[in-house]
Amino acid sequence: MSGMTPTIKDVAERAGVSITTVTNVLHGRGGRFSEGTRERVLKAVEELGYRPNTIARSLVRRRSNTVGVVVEHFRGALLGNPYFSTLLDGILAEAVKAGYQLKIIALERPDLVHVRQSTEDGSIDGAILAAPLYQSPLLRWVEHCRLPHVVAGSSPPALQSACVDVDDEGSVYAAVKWLIELGHRRIAFLGGPTDYWSATQRERGYLRALFEAGITPTSHWIRRGNYSTLSGRLAMEMLLQVRPAFSSVVSCNDWMALGALEAMRRKGVLVPNDISILGFDDVEAAAVASPPLTTIRQPVREIGMTAARLLIQQIEQDTPSVEHVIFPGELIQRDSVVPYSLEPEEGSKPRPHLRRRRRRC
Amino acid sequence: MSGMTPTIKDVAERAGVSITTVTNVLHGRGGRFSEGTRERVLKAVEELGYRPNTIARSLVRRRSNTVGVVVEHFRGALLGNPYFSTLLDGILAEAVKAGYQLKIIALERPDLVHVRQSTEDGSIDGAILAAPLYQSPLLRWVEHCRLPHVVAGSSPPALQSACVDVDDEGSVYAAVKWLIELGHRRIAFLGGPTDYWSATQRERGYLRALFEAGITPTSHWIRRGNYSTLSGRLAMEMLLQVRPAFSSVVSCNDWMALGALEAMRRKGVLVPNDISILGFDDVEAAAVASPPLTTIRQPVREIGMTAARLLIQQIEQDTPSVEHVIFPGELIQRDSVVPYSLEPEEGSKPRPHLRRRRRRC
């Protein structure tokens, strides 16, 4: 009767008891069996090398004890992106701590049919949406979703779901304001892809700080890329040709800032003496760049942990949440930003970038 | 009779057919239903928003269609490690392509009981062990494991299981040989943690190249760290005090090399003019370091992909494999290594590092 893998039935037979009794001792339901029975059961379990089948248990309990992380647009190197992997790391840490397993649901096409198929199939108790794009169908899905869920790394204000994210807008706003306090008024912007919520929010923060300081933003000083180093280099090359020139540039992420650094190196533009540059994310490479990049760090791992905690709470209390947890970014001051001291006269001669000198912060 | 979520029974009732018929049309088992029946069933599915319960299906099919990735010693920031996340990325890519889901099994304590509990419970069809430590209990487990499995990022030669890894020994051997051809004979080594298979193998490659060139390795020129940047800096600081001095150093990984770079910068040692340095891994930061780090790249993503492919093959053909797939490392030449031209005389005066000059490769 026993197949390859022993089942509870095999244990029961071997121990000479019913399967009910086996479950009872396995779950330590005290008072439902004698000490002798307990020992016999445990012995049979041991001898047979019996492991309860989780699948069967999940079916009857209607609980899989696993949380799903859904990532959309899996084009290949998503987890190679430190943002995602760090987020996942935080989620995993909390899930493990709470006794949950983790399943990764990678959607090749993020349409409703596929999400529902892979999330509402009983295999997960709740889902964390990892950084869904701005107008992703997933964001539409969650609104009608009865499965516990939380959105991490994306936080449309109007969304009636739990969200955990960094304060993109506020962080950039604060950083640009700091730049202005440092004397910069000609501040360029290296934007990210417009279908990323984060990118548009960061750009908003930049614009708001400018407006508030009475500075009119120039569209010539705003250039967008796709968050890659290459696109940052290209965008910076364009920016470098614009006149009048700017004294500092804030980049939507570090990789683009690193590309911009390269563009400036090639052109002989000195950082931070000629141009100050500020990044976002604080990726590992930012610290070892030359000069080390001043940047805004977001608590990615903590975002993941919080998302997992919020999700598990919903699962276990069986109450949906619409809480938005927004973490502030942290300004990491390194060497790529210095105060602006000497504004060159309007209409000054060529190589304006090279005419200025500033002291370090 | 219908709970919150519709089941196959609800569909059957609504369509006025048996549940057998419902499965049949759902699985497109042609010839077992009429066109009219098919339409009614599909309509009921649509109206009810029915999704098959994967758990129930897995139970009867004895197949979960998910592959497990087991990571041991989950102390918190494992996935934050680009190696693991890239490996996972490769695994995920292949798994998704083959129609499998992915489950992450993070073991806090990698003992046999826990592994077996979480892998032999029917929830996964096979397991990939991600970079288990040198003498991990997991490596003992796999030997008696009936579940399909493959070890990725670790490859004890004697292991009777499928393995996918980079050729640690051979890659370092080749690189050190190259250094010797460049004129270096005094080559120091920044080793990794000795409980890592990779670290010991890389050290072996270093030693073998030295032996083969008739160079006797000096234990004073070998220093070990724990793969972190800090440990690399510390180890290099020690190394820098050793006399006679060396002309080049090969580091067990890039992060330690980056730390070593910092140590040298602080001491005023010029790289590569005074000392050449070679890393391993080609992490993103290696390219933006100053000078950009010459290093050995390992095809991590490909290792993950291959591991997944091997595993799925085992699962679907129901035949265990003991194949070892070993990828060669790739030497990425950047600016931290130059040929050695002038060997200082034995017993030369202080600051020997600063007395040499070399041209770039």
Next chain:
DNA sequence: CTGAAAGCGCTTACAG
């Protein structure tokens, strides 16, 4: 073409 029945491995009332 269609459906009743057995069964996947477990858990949970419920009755002794």
Next chain:
DNA sequence: CTGAAAGCGCTTACAG
């Protein structure tokens, strides 16, 4: 303290 029975949601022979 113990066990027979029903059931979780599906699939798979098997008989019509």
